[in-house]
Amino acid sequence: MSNEIELLNERAIKKAVTAVRQTYNEDKMIMQAVQALGETEQSNNITYERLREMYWRYLPEALEKINTPKQLVKTVNNDKKELMKEVGISESMGYDLRDDELIMMKEFASGLNDSVSSQGKLEEFIKRKMQAMAPEASKIATPLLTGRLMTIAGGFREMAYMPASTIQLLGAEKALFRHLRSNAMPPKHGIILQHQDVQSAKKKGKAARQLANKIAIAIRQDYFKGGRK
């Protein structure tokens, strides 16, 4: 290898490192948090279902009124006899589990407990950051949904440059391309459907279109304030 190229290699690396570092944007870690939130939600739901299945073997009667992870974790850590009194039974259909089996279940529950807290923290982070970065869009679409839309759009700038019709369909790419390729019906909404106003509307397509219009205006207002381009 010639010395010249080796020198060029070092200079290019230096330059690239500096240039790459300067591409930091506020939206980057928000987008990571949005992805993490989605994955955490999914994994927590699966873990919750599994823990329910486990506890079902132990004290099924106590599960009737439980429908959140926090409640379930609390129950798992409670005393069996007391719980039986609470639900008004003297004999349970559940098995008398061995000590090490109970410990396993409680440790599994403690993992779920931590993960649920972490899910809450992610949500808080996204809400706080989105409200600060895009207050107008957050007002219209809620901070969390704005964050989700921005993540699919690929960034704050990318979303600000998007036409409303694209925002309307973010998250419906599969259906959109199916429509473009074949003669399938076009989708009316993507994840914008998560918005309460669209959920409760009778004509969801119409609501989605109108809401997307407003979000598009709001996100541009947020992005371009202060003369950014």
Add this chain to the structure above:
Amino acid sequence: MSYLINIKGRMYTRNLVPGVSVYEEKLVKQGKDEYREWTPKRSKLGAGLKKGIKNPINENTSVLYLGAASGTTVSHVSDMAPKGVIYAVEFAPEPIKSLIMLAKKRKNIIPIFADANHPEVYEFASKSDVVFQDIAQKNQAEIFTKNCLAYLKKDGVGVLAIKSRSIDVTKHPEVVFKQVEKELYKTFKILDMKRLEPFERDHKIYIVKFK
């Protein structure tokens, strides 16, 4: 000695940095030398070679590589051109970080963080024997032509991997390819072209030279 070999239907390149696997690909010994497996499924150039295009890279080749991404294919090009140089252009800030780490270990790679749409601003590139391009952009052919005019030597070889779906998903791939060929013919003569099935769907690779 050959830098690219075939063993039992699998491709390998001679490892420029023995003992180091770049993306968890297999390392094998052949006599005294170590080789890295090159899977055509992960690399459009690899797929093209597998489909029978002539390898444009030898040990002294200089290559302008557009769309280097995290450097998977670049690492094999770097293996094949130990006395050459690869100007590796990439514009996405996350993947280029792997490329930079790769360039620290492989001195023949010159990482360039720039938009391939603007060849006039590359700081470190110079006229090359080969221009290779693998980027999923709508104006792939235009970008390729621009870069070749700026950096490809008169008798150099251009290699272009086209993904028809990023030009127009709604059109039939062959229609898109025809369109691309029409554009290429303005500047180049096409020496060879191959569809990349079964390794990549709706992709085609072109080998061109200036008219």
